[in-house]
Amino acid sequence: MRLPFADRAEAGRALAERLAPLGLEGAVVLALPRGGVPVGHEVARRLGARLDVLVTRKIGYPPQPELGVGAVAEGGDPVFDGGLLRRLGLTEDDLAATVASERAELDRRVRAYRGDRPLSGTASRPVVVVDDGLATGGTARAALRAVRGHGPTRLVLAVPVGAAETVRDMSGEADDVVVLAAPSSFRAVGQWYHDFDQLTDADVVAWLDRAGGGRP
Structure with missing residues (x-):
């Protein structure tokens, strides 16, 4: 290619x-x-x-949001990079506020793209x-x-x-x-x-x- x-x-x-x-x-x-x-x-x-x-939506490391420590997709649970979390000294609970913020943006984009139509x-x-x-x-x-x-x-x-x-x-x-x-x-x-x-x-x-x- x-x-x-x-x-x-x-x-x-x-x-x-x-x-x-x-x-x-x-x-x-x-x-x-x-x-x-x-x-x-x-x-x-x-x-x-x-x-x-x-x-x-990417879940970013709060002091450095461009560094992704996980991600979440509509209809799914957050998926974290466990090794990176350990190196940063973080737990999944430490990221609860970040996850909530990203879910809100995810929901906004779903409405923008599909309105009230459900996922195929x-x-x-x-x-x-x-x-x-x-x-x-x-x-x-x-x-x-x-x-x-x-x-x-x-x-x-x-x-x-x-x-x-x-x-x-x-x-x-x-x-x-x-x-x-x-x-x-x-x-x-x-x-x-x-x-x-x-x-x-x-x-x-x-x-x-x-x-x-x-x-x-």
């Missing part, structure tokens, strides 16, 4: 071609907003699947969780565990690019992990895209509307 990708749409088309032979009839594609939505749009279109979003059903059908890349994998892990709890027949994690170590760690979280490229030298997802503009809530809603899965 030649890197970098031109943009998320190109990456999504390439990823879709890799997924097409897997026999995912009747699947629902759950994209992680915001960056996973353009990728997921291309995947859903190629598979003839419904596109929806599964909202996740994932029980007894294949589910493909899509993002634009895997760095530490915290939000993807929370998303996969939340979806697994609803009983899909097959759970697939699909990303265009991911850090090699993270990709290996994800093997136990999904039935299939489909990654087009796993460079050993990985600083950030954005380095593998020419166009990696930050997306807004309005962008997410526009992609969902284009796929017929926006707010009612």
